[in-house]
Each structure stands twice: as C-alpha cells, then as structure tokens.
Amino acid sequence: IATVKVVPEMIDLNSSESRVNVAEINLDRIQAEYERQKLLFEKGVIAREEMDQSEADYKKALEELENAKDNYDIVRTGMSSKTAQYSNTQIRSTITGMILDVPVKVGNSVIQSNTFNEGTTIAVVADMNDMIFIGDLDETEVGRVHTGMPIKLSIGALEDYTFDAELEYISPKGKEESGAILFEIKAAAVIPDSVKIRAGYSANAEIVLARVEDTICVPENSIEFSGDSTFVYVLKSEKESKQDFEKRSIQIGLSDGIKVEVRKGLALGEKVRGNEIFDKK
Incomplete structure (x- = not known):
C-alpha cells in the first residue's frame, strides 16, 4: 500500500551507535583472550573445559556485535539485513479487498501504534464481498x-x-x-x-417478525374495532347506485400496518366497504 521512510530519533541513533562501538571493543578483547587460550591449549597448558569456555565467550561476543549492528540499521533505516523481507517500511494490507480511503499524503509524518496512541491510519481497506x-x-x-x-x-x-x-x-x-x-x-x-x-x-x-402466505387480507382502514372484537362491512348486494352492506365479525391475524390477515369470517371474492379484498399478503 505504501512505503514509509524512517526518520530516526537522535537519542536512539546515538545509543545504538554506542552499542556497536562497545560491542566491537568487547569483541577485540575477547578475541585476543581466545587466541592466547588457543595457543595454551595446543601446548597442553590448560584443560579442555577452559578452552571451551573461551570459545563460547568469543562466539557470544560475535553474536552481540551482529545484534548491535542490526539494531543500529533498524533505528537508522527501519530494516536490517536479516529481516529485510519483514521491513516495517513496507506497509501491506492484512486482508484482500478494496482501498476505501487514504487519509495521508506523500510527505506526511506518521507514527506507529503503541501503548500511548493508536498510530497513524495510512489506508482503510475493506472486503466488499462481506458487507x-x-x-x-x-x-x-x-x-x-x-x-x-x-x-x-x-x-x-x-x-x-x-x-x-x-x-x-x-x-x-x-x-x-x-x-x-x-x-x-x-x-x-x-x-x-x-x-x-x-x-x-x-x-x-x-x-420479518412473522410471515403468512396464501391468506385473505383486507386494508387495515376497512376494519372497525370495538373492544376486543373486529368487524368489517361486507357487500351483500349492489343495485344501480345503491349498495347494501352487512356488518360481520371477523378474526384477524398478522398486520404490516397496511393490510391485515383475516383468519376467519371472510371468503375469497367477497368485498368489504372501501376496498376489494386482496387474495394474498
């Protein structure tokens, strides 16, 4: 996603450089001691245990110098020769997805996350297949x-x-x-x-809290409520401009706020005052 250039802190840089110098001095001293012990061992003056201890100290000094140099490189450039492929200067996404936002621009300063702050967001990435x-x-x-x-x-x-x-x-x-x-x-x-x-x-x-299918339903505004009872006015006959309605008690069920299920009291095809019965909900 991005490449970050490390700007080292002078205090950390000086400290890591001093660690390298100390490690080199220590290595020179231990190496000289190792060479003397080696000559004495070849002449049979010292025991094998002393020689092994001297050799171990020499290898430790070599390792300490390498670690000090790696630490110096990390502080100075953000990467070392051993861990170049894991360099924190290369910002990679942890998921496969689409970049939604890049809140920083080239040249902006960024900080890493730690105990005291959340760090700088370099990019927002989302998997658009998982909405x-x-x-x-x-x-x-x-x-x-x-x-x-x-x-x-x-x-x-x-x-x-x-x-x-x-x-x-x-x-x-x-x-x-x-x-x-x-x-x-x-x-x-x-x-x-x-x-x-x-x-x-x-x-x-x-x-969807509940669902019914293939049921008779009527508009909610065509229902008359009286206590615990519900009624509709069913068309009985129609002559010219005069219509005759019958008040009928019905049993209702689910409602979506617009239509109401009729469980009992109406047959498919009957008409109620106001609107025609819907045959499906």
Whole structure:
C-alpha cells in the first residue's frame, strides 16, 4: 500500500551507535583472550573445559556485535539485513479487498501504534464481498428480535433492489439519541455479484417478525374495532347506485400496518366497504 521512510530519533541513533562501538571493543578483547587460550591449549597448558569456555565467550561476543549492528540499521533505516523481507517500511494490507480511503499524503509524518496512541491510519481497506448493515433499533422493538432473524434491506441509492440479510448482533447496551433509547444492530448482507455496492450507503432494514402466505387480507382502514372484537362491512348486494352492506365479525391475524390477515369470517371474492379484498399478503 505504501512505503514509509524512517526518520530516526537522535537519542536512539546515538545509543545504538554506542552499542556497536562497545560491542566491537568487547569483541577485540575477547578475541585476543581466545587466541592466547588457543595457543595454551595446543601446548597442553590448560584443560579442555577452559578452552571451551573461551570459545563460547568469543562466539557470544560475535553474536552481540551482529545484534548491535542490526539494531543500529533498524533505528537508522527501519530494516536490517536479516529481516529485510519483514521491513516495517513496507506497509501491506492484512486482508484482500478494496482501498476505501487514504487519509495521508506523500510527505506526511506518521507514527506507529503503541501503548500511548493508536498510530497513524495510512489506508482503510475493506472486503466488499462481506458487507455489514449497521443500524439502530428502538427499545420498544428490541425485545421482539433475536440473532438469526431474516432481514430485508432497501438502499436509497438502489431503489429497484432489495437484499437479504441475517441479523448477527444486537447491542447489549442502549444509547440515547433525541430522547429515545436505541440499540445498535448488525446484519450480514447478501449482495449479488451483478450489483455494485459502495461502502457508506444509507439503508433501511425491515425485520420479518412473522410471515403468512396464501391468506385473505383486507386494508387495515376497512376494519372497525370495538373492544376486543373486529368487524368489517361486507357487500351483500349492489343495485344501480345503491349498495347494501352487512356488518360481520371477523378474526384477524398478522398486520404490516397496511393490510391485515383475516383468519376467519371472510371468503375469497367477497368485498368489504372501501376496498376489494386482496387474495394474498
């Protein structure tokens, strides 16, 4: 995604350079001692154990010098000869996806994340094949939904399409907005390959709480409510401009706010005052 040029801190640079110098001095001393011990061992003056100890000290000094040089290179350039392929100067994405935003420009200063700050965001990458709908649900409705429920998504920019989704997350804590308590929900959307979706689209979700098919339903405004009873006015006869209606008790079921399911009391083909009965919901 990007290449970062390391600008070393002078304190760290001086410290790492001093470590290299100390390691070289220490190596020279131990190497001289190793050479003397080697000659003495060849003449049979010292035991094998002393020779092995001297050789181990020499190898440790060599390793310390190499580590000091690598540390100096990392502080100065951001990479070392041993770990060039893992250099932190090359910024790579951890996922396969599309770059959505590059908030920095060439020449901007960036810092790495640590305990005290989040670091600099160099790019925002997203997998556009794994779309998530994020929305808010009112507290009066949150108790009626659960994860795994099917959702219908409608996107304002794509008026001719609706998309299936599955509810995956319901926030355990509500937040107050404009005097209402809302709970965040997330749903995994199923987007066909033929449709191009952009991140950040506004969308509305319709959660299906219950469903009935192949049932008689009537417009909700044609129903008369009286206590626990519901009635409609059914057309009995029609002569010229005069219509005769019969008040009939019905048993209703599900409602979507526009049409209401009629479970009992009406037959397919009958007409009620106001609108014709729909044969399907």
